[in-house]
Every structure is written in C-alpha cells, then in structure tokens.
Amino acid sequence: MHQQSKRIDKLFPENEKLRKENKKLQAMLKNQIESKSLEEVIGGEAVPCAHEEAFRLFFENAPDGVVVVNEQGLYIDTNSATERITGYSKEELIGMHVSEIIVPEEREAAMQHFRTVLTSGKADGEYRFRHKNGDIRHWSVKAVKIAENRFLGFLSDISKLKRYAMQLENKIAENKKNEEALQVSETRFRLILENMPILLNAFDEKGNFIVWNKACEQSTGYSADEIIGNPKAMELLYPDPKNRQNVIQMSDDPQANQNTFELTTKSGRKRTITWFDTYHYFDIPGWASWGLGLDITERIQAEQELIKAKERAEESDRLKTAFINNISHEIRTPLNSILGFGQFLAEPGLQQQERIENYQYLEKSSQRLLQTITDIMDVSLITAQSIIANKESIEIIPFMNDLLIKTRKIVSAKNILVNLEAPNSDNDLILQSDKELLTKIFDHLISNAVKFTEEGRIKLGFQLNQDKINFFVKDTGKGIAPGKQSMIFEAFAQEDISATRGYEGSGLGLTIAKGFINLLGGNIWLESETGKGSTFYFSLPYVTGQQHTITETASDAKARDIKNLLILIAEDDDANYKYTQTVLQMAGYSSLHAQNGAEALEMCGKYQEISLVLMDIKMPVMNGLEATKKIKQIRPGLPVIAVTAHAQTGDEQKMIAAGCNGYMAKPVSVKKLLNTINMHVISNS
Numbered sequence: 001m002h003q004q005s006k007r008i009d010k011l012f013p014e015n016e017k018l019r020k021e022n023k024k025l026q027a028m029l030k031n032q033i034e035s036k037s038l039e040e041v042i043g044g045e046a047v048p049c050a051h052e053e054a055f056r057l058f059f060e061n062a063p064d065g066v067v068v069v070n071e072q073g074l075y076i077d078t079n080s081a082t083e084r085i086t087g088y089s090k091e092e093l094i095g096m097h098v099s100e101i102i103v104p105e106e107r108e109a110a111m112q113h114f115r116t117v118l119t120s121g122k123a124d125g126e127y128r129f130r131h132k133n134g135d136i137r138h139w140s141v142k143a144v145k146i147a148e149n150r151f152l153g154f155l156s157d158i159s160k161l162k163r164y165a166m167q168l169e170n171k172i173a174e175n176k177k178n179e180e181a182l183q184v185s186e187t188r189f190r191l192i193l194e195n196m197p198i199l200l201n202a203f204d205e206k207g208n209f210i211v212w213n214k215a216c217e218q219s220t221g222y223s224a225d226e227i228i229g230n231p232k233a234m235e236l237l238y239p240d241p242k243n244r245q246n247v248i249q250m251s252d253d254p255q256a257n258q259n260t261f262e263l264t265t266k267s268g269r270k271r272t273i274t275w276f277d278t279y280h281y282f283d284i285p286g287w288a289s290w291g292l293g294l295d296i297t298e299r300i301q302a303e304q305e306l307i308k309a310k311e312r313a314e315e316s317d318r319l320k321t322a323f324i325n326n327i328s329h330e331i332r333t334p335l336n337s338i339l340g341f342g343q344f345l346a347e348p349g350l351q352q353q354e355r356i357e358n359y360q361y362l363e364k365s366s367q368r369l370l371q372t373i374t375d376i377m378d379v380s381l382i383t384a385q386s387i388i389a390n391k392e393s394i395e396i397i398p399f400m401n402d403l404l405i406k407t408r409k410i411v412s413a414k415n416i417l418v419n420l421e422a423p424n425s426d427n428d429l430i431l432q433s434d435k436e437l438l439t440k441i442f443d444h445l446i447s448n449a450v451k452f453t454e455e456g457r458i459k460l461g462f463q464l465n466q467d468k469i470n471f472f473v474k475d476t477g478k479g480i481a482p483g484k485q486s487m488i489f490e491a492f493a494q495e496d497i498s499a500t501r502g503y504e505g506s507g508l509g510l511t512i513a514k515g516f517i518n519l520l521g522g523n524i525w526l527e528s529e530t531g532k533g534s535t536f537y538f539s540l541p542y543v544t545g546q547q548h549t550i551t552e553t554a555s556d557a558k559a560r561d562i563k564n565l566l567i568l569i570a571e572d573d574d575a576n577y578k579y580t581q582t583v584l585q586m587a588g589y590s591s592l593h594a595q596n597g598a599e600a601l602e603m604c605g606k607y608q609e610i611s612l613v614l615m616d617i618k619m620p621v622m623n624g625l626e627a628t629k630k631i632k633q634i635r636p637g638l639p640v641i642a643v644t645a646h647a648q649t650g651d652e653q654k655m656i657a658a659g660c661n662g663y664m665a666k667p668v669s670v671k672k673l674l675n676t677i678n679m680h681v682i683s684n685s
Contacts, residue, residue, distance in 0.1 A: 062188055063171055065139075065155030073098045073114050076150075085139065085157040087132030098153075103128045103136065113141065121145040126158070142195065158197055199273065199293030204286070207248075209233050211290065219273065219295045221266030237263045260296070271297045330372040334365035341365070370667065375508040378440070382515030389434040389519055390653050391543075396429040396462065396469075397422060399438075403460055407446050416453055421461030431469060432543040436652075437516045444509035445473040445536050453477035456533070468522075469542040476533040485528060489514040513538070565681065566590045568610045570600035570627065571643075572619045576666070580614060580643070583670050589677070596620050597627030604631045604638065612680060615660065617644035625658040632659040639680040643668060 059066055065082035067075055075093045083089055086101060098114055099107045106127045116123035124142040131137050143153040171188075199219060202211035208231060212224040220227075220237065227233045238244035238261070250259045260274045275291045284290060341362040345355060381387050404420045411418060442460075449458050456476030463470045480488060489510050517524045517538045528534035567584055571577040572595050584591045592607065594600035598621045604610055613631065617624035628640050641662040642655040652663040662676055 058187070061171075062154075064191075065153075065157070067093075067153045067155065069098055069114075069143075069151045069153060071118065071149045071151075073111075082155060085137075085155055086129065101129045103130060110141075113143070117143045117145060117151055140195075140197070154191075156195075156197075199275075199295065200290070201293070202284070202287040202290035205288045206231075207234070207288075210287065215295075216293070219265070219271055219293075220263065236266075239264055271295060272300050273297075327372065327376070331369060334369040334372075337365035338362055338369065366667065375512060378512045379508050379515070382512065382519070387437075387516075387519055388653070389437060391432050392435055394431045394433055394435050394438065396431050399435070400460060400462065403442050403446070407450070407458065407460065410446070410450055411458065414450070414453075415455040416450070417457045419457070419459055421459055423462075423464060429464075431540070433520055433540060437520060438540075441513045441516050441538065442471075442473070444513040445538075448509055448536070449473050449475035449477065449534075453533070464542060465539075467542055468539045470537055470539045472535055472537045474533065474535040479530040479532055479534055480526070480528040481530050485526060488526070489524065510536075565611050566592065566607065566609050567677070568592045568594060568600060568603055568607075568613045570594045570597065570613060570619065570624065571616045572596055573616075576616070580668075580673070583673055584677075587674055587677075597622030597624055600624075600627050601630050601634075605634055610638065612677060613638065613640045614643045614677075615640050617642055617655070625655070628659045641676060641680060643673075 059077075060079050062079055062081060065085045066079045067082055068077040070076050075096050075098065078090050078093045080090075082093065086093065088096075088101070099110045102110045109125065110127050113123050113125040113127075122142075122144045124140065126138065126140045128136055128138055137157055137159040140156045140158055141153060142156075143151055146152045196213065197215055199215045200211060200213045201209055201216055204210050208229055209227045210229070212222075212227045216227070217223055222233075222236065227236075230236075234244055234248070238247055243262075247259075247261050250261075258274065258276055260272060262270050262272050265271055272295070273293045274296050275293045341358045344350070344358045345362070350358075400420055400422060404418060407418045446458070446460070453475045454477070457474075458476075459472075459474040461472055461474075463472075513536075514524050517540070520540050522538055522540040524536065524538040526534055526536045567589050569577055569580050569584075569591050571580065571593070577593055581591050581593070592603055592610065594603050596619045597615075600613065600615065601622065604613065613628075615624045615628055619627075624642065624644065628642075631638060631640060639661040640659065641664060642660040643664045643666065644651075644655070645666045651665075655663045661680055664672060664676055
C-alpha cells in the first residue's frame with residue numbers, strides 16, 4: 001500500500017510552495033485537534049483563518065458524510081453529504097442520537113460500535129438506516145476519536161455504488177480547476193481509494209498497474225505489492241493468452257465503456273468482474289487508463305442457481321402432472337371394472353360360470369384399486385414421518401422361503417424362474433426388525449422385478465456382513481438407463497412416465513421401499529444395465545434376538561356352541577353392517593347392531609351374553625377406540641376386534657394399544673372374517 005500511495009502522489013503536479021504551506025497548515029490542524037476542543041477547531045477565534053478554512057473546506061466538501069458526535073452519542077455537526085445521505089437537514093440532525101435513524105433490529109449493534117469508539121478510539125461497521133423519505137438504505141460507518149469528548153464519523157451510502165462512482169468522477173474534475181483544494185482532494189481521494197467497496201485500478205503508459213485498492217485485493221487475493229509495478233500481473237490475473245488479449249483489446253475500446261471479464265484469483269478460483277472504463281470520459285494525470293469494477297460473481301452464481309431451480313421446478317411440475325395422470329388412471333381403470341362387473345352380477349339369468357368370471361374380474365380390479373390407495377397412504381405417512389417401527393424377532397430363512405413361494409405364484413403365468421440365495425448356517429438366523437415393513441419392502445421390490453421382466457430369472461437373497469444384513473432382489477428384465485438411476489427412488493419420478501408405458505401401478509413402490517428402509521435404519525441402492533436387468537440391494541442393521549416360540553391353539557380345539565354365540569356389530573355404515581351381518585348369519589352366528597360407540601358400550605353392559613365385538617373405529621357420538629377402552633373397563637375379558645378402514649402402516653399397533661384383541665383392515669374377505677372370529681372365540685373359551 002505504501003508503494004501505491006507513492007504512485008497516487010504522482011497524480012498531483014509539483015508545487016513546492018503550496019505543499020510547504022499545506023504541511024504547515026496540517027501541522028497546525030493536528031496541533032489544534034490535539035489541544036483544543038472541536039468547537040475551537042471548527043469555529044473558535046483561536047484557530048487561524050487558514051486552518052479553519054482548510055478544515056471547513058474538507059468538512060463541507062467531503063463526498064462521504066462526515067459528522068461530529070459528542071460522548072453522549074449526539075450529533076453536534078454534520079456536513080451536506082450527511083444531509084444528502086440521510087434526507088435530514090443539518091438542523092434536524094443536530095441533537096439527534098446516532099442510533100435514532102438506524103433500523104430497530106440493528107440499533108444495539110450500532111451502540112456497540114459507538115462504545116467501541118469510546119474505548120478504543122476507532123471502529124467501523126455497516127448498518128441499515130431509514131432515510132427520511134422512508135426508504136431503507138445501507139451505509140458504512142468509520143469513526144475515530146479526535147478529542148476527549150469529540151468523535152469524527154465518516155458515513156458512506158453504499159446503496160448507490162454506481163452513482164457514487166460518477167459523483168467521484170465529477171468531484172475529481174471539479175477539484176482539477178482549483179489548485180488551492182489540492183491537499184484536500186488528495187486526502188479525500190486516498191481515503192476513498194483505500195476504503196471504497198468497489199474495485200479500482202489504474203495503468204501507466206507501459207500497461208503496468210499503478211493503483212490496486214483493497215477491494216481488488218479482497219476479490220483477487222493478490223496484494224497491491226504483488227500487482228503494482230509487476231509486468232507479469234496481467235498474466236497472473238488472466239493466464240489464458242487468448243482471454244488476456246481480449247481483455248486488453250476491450251479495455252482500449254472507447255466505445256465499450258463497460259466490460260465483464262472472468263479473472264483467476266491467487267487461489268486459482270474464477271471470479272466475474274464488470275469493469276467501467278471511466279477514463280474515456282475523465283482523464284487523470286499519470287494514469288493512462290483506469291476503471292471501476294464490480295465483483296458480480298455471487299450475483300452470477302445466484303442467477304444460475306435460480307435458473308437451475310426454475311428448471312427443477314418445471315421438471316417437478318411435469319413429473320407431478322404425469323404422476324397425477326397415472327394415479328387417475330390407476331384409480332379410474334379398476335373402478336370402471338368394479339362398477340361394470342358389479343352391474344353384470346345383478347343381471348337376472350346369469351349363468352354360474354359367467355357369474356364366477358365376472359366376480360373374478362371384479363375381485364382383481366378391487367385388489368388393484370386397494371393397492372393404489374395403500375401406496376398413496378404409505379407415501380403420505382412416510383412424508384409426514386408418522387410411522388413407528390415395531391421390532392420383533394424374524395426367522396430369516398423361513399421368512400425368505402415364504403417370499404420365494406409367494407413370488408413363484410405371482411410369476412406362474414410368465415416364463416420366469418425364481419430362486420433363493422442364502423448363506424449356509426447351522427444356527428437359526430433371527431433378525432430384530434419390523435416384519436410388516438420388511439414384507440412391504442420386499443413386496444414392492446419383487447413387484448417391480450416381475451413387472452419389468454418378461455422372461456428369465458428373479459433371484460431373492462441376503463448376505464451377512466458383520467453388523468449388517470444385505471438383502472437383494474435381482475432380475476433379468478429391461479434394466480434402468482444410467483441417466484435415470486439417480487432419480488428412480490424419488491416420489492413422482494419413474495423411468496417412463498409416458499402415457500404409453502404399458503405397466504400397471506402407481507409408480508410409488510420404490511419410493512415407499514426406500515422410505516421404509518430408511519425408517520428401519522438402512523439404505524438402498526441399485527446396479528442396473530439397460531437390457532440386462534437390475535439388482536436392488538438394501539441393508540439393515542443386523543440386530544439379533546431370541547426366538548419367541550408361539551404356541552398356536554390346536555386345530556381341533558373345541559369352540560363354544562355357535563348356536564349360542566352372540567356377536568355385536570358396531571358399524572355406522574348400513575352397507576358394511578349388512579355385509580357383516582349376512583356373513584355371520586350364513587355361518588350360524590347371532591348378531592346385534594350398534595350404530596355408534598356409545599350404543600356399543602351400552603349394549604355390552606346390557607347383554608352379558610355378547611361373546612365378541614366387531615368394532616368399527618370411525619363412528620359418530622363416540623369413536624371405536626374410546627368405546628373399546630370403556631368396554632374393557634366393564635368387561636375386561638370380552639374380545640374386541642377392530643374392523644376399520646384405518647389401514648395405514650402402524651395402525652394395527654395403535655388399535656392393539658387401545659385394547660383391541662385383533663385387527664382387520666377393510667375390505668374384509670368372508671374367509672378372513674370367519675377365521676378371525678373363530679380364532680378369538682376358541683381362545684376366549
């Protein structure tokens with residue numbers, strides 16, 4: 001910076017007499033500041049006229065705001081620039097506290113700034129203030145102590161950098177006309193050069209830097225000593241020869257007064273600078289060319305991020321639209337079949353074989369619709385983070401064998417082989433995890449493999465790896481393109497979202513699987529090659545546990561006489577009640593009907609012969625869970641089975657916790673309804 005100051009000195013013509021007079025005047029000013037109060041320095045009679053005039057000339061003509069503040073933080077003098085920056089007149093500012101026009105949330109910081117000046121003699125900071133017209137602006141404040149109870153502050157409105165730069169040029173042009181203001185102009189210019197927040201550099205006739213301010217140092221990492229006078233400086237900043245030559249040519253073009261270049265910092269990073277070559281309009285002696293620069297790197301990056309965000313949002317909207325269209329298809333298609341074949345079943349004179357076929361179509365469509373609704377609910381629960389894992393002991397080999405059997409049934413109509421790959425072990429392999437969630441994970445992965453594999457092989461398996469167990473589902477299907485693999489687990493995203501993709505399903509299976517795996521403390525990944533197939537892996541913590549042997553009720557256990565069995569149906573929907581009542585009647589059971597939880601509670605107390613309650617959960621007056629809790633208080637041994645449309649993952653545990661002895665999710669098949677009743681009747685007898 002010392003080297004830079006020497007070059008700034010060359011801006012001003014030699015005038016030995018004037019400089020000697022200025023030095024004498026400066027010495028007098030310094031002496032007066034050190035020995036007199038500010039009132040005396042500014043306007044006291046003891047101050048020489050030349051001194052007072054020089055100080056006042058500096059004070060009034062400084063391009064930045066200059067204020068004098070006492071030890072209480074009150075303005076006692078301001079210059080015209082301060083009036084321009086704040087919008088307040090000098091008379092309004094005198095006596096005002098320094099924090100008064102600072103925005104409320106930054107006043108404490110401003111007061112800390114003032115306390116620092118009181119204790120250390122100087123401080124600087126940046127704050128937001130409210131202009132008199134109501135605008136919120138920013139200023140930088142540099143304050144110094146000039147007497148025991150007087151402080152000088154420099155205020156820069158950094159909200160208008162470009163206008164500020166132009167004011168600087170005009171001020172320099174005006175100062176050239178007045179040699180008497182030479183010293184004041186030089187001091188002011190040096191202050192601005194060193195502290196202005198915009199970049200400023202200048203070249204001599206040979207093309208070497210002679211000015212390199214602090215803002216240039218901060219943006220590039222190169223100090224003034226490394227740049228000023230260094231003939232290789234341009235090579236440091238613009239290492240590419242072609243780019244460097246372009247910079248030089250553009251800088252010399254008088255028609256291109258604004259240019260944006262990318263330079264290389266000392267650390268090797270790229271920064272984008274917009275330069276305003278103002279020397280075409282205003283010439284400074286000793287400077288062949290000079291310009292003001294604005295570092296717009298962060299702004300460019302922000303703009304690029306906005307563009308990317310816009311593209312991501314547009315892509316997200318496109319995917320969501322395609323997803324919604326697909327969901328609409330997956331709901332309306334089976335619903336159309338359900339309504340259509342339901343009407344066919346009601347036709348008189350229908351042959352038995354036709355009735356069976358129509359029912360099969362209806363059942364298949366119902367299962368498809370139910371799966372779509374279940375997928376949507378599972379995604380909602382995962383997003384809301386409202387699922388709680390219920391750990392239990394799982395025998396891995398039997399569990400995988402069950403999956404193998406189920407998968408072979410699913411692919412029975414296709415030319416696909418299914419096998420199981422598992423490590424040899426003499427010990428029972430038992431995993432502590434949530435069996436329901438683990439089953440759903442495999443269901444989605446297997447469904448995905450079956451869907452995209454027309455022929456070949458599907459392999460299920462697992463491997464033990466210290467404290468983790470790695471499961472996998474491998475297929476020889478169509479595979480997934482590399483560009484689609486990173487987004488295949490995201491909601492609303494599928495490899496093929498076109499209307500002609502030809503596959504059933506909501507497209508949420510992999511999203512649900514990933515959500516459940518994360519909930520269980522694991523992670524999922526895939527390996528895939530287009531045309532050769534895919535392998536989905538997922539790992540879970542291998543936490544072992546003791547196997548709990550469950551003694552099942554003997555198949556020949558004697559049930560109580562069903563002719564004397566009375567079942568209470570708590571159901572507010574007439575159609576659901578009629579269905580359940582018909583099933584019970586066909587099985588030989590007697591039944592009562594309660595239309596809400598309050599009636600169910602009353603009837604359980606009134607009819608002691610009630611042997612079991614089928615309890616709907618969502619009912620008026622009193623819901624099923626509340627009714628169950630109250631029934632258990634008066635008849636603890638009475639079995640209560642939840643029969644509910646609350647079929648979300650984790651709902652069964654909530655029902656059991658409320659006191660229910662069992663749980664059935666609607667829709668309930670005849671077989672499941674009767675098996676559940678018989679199981680609880682036998683166990684209760």
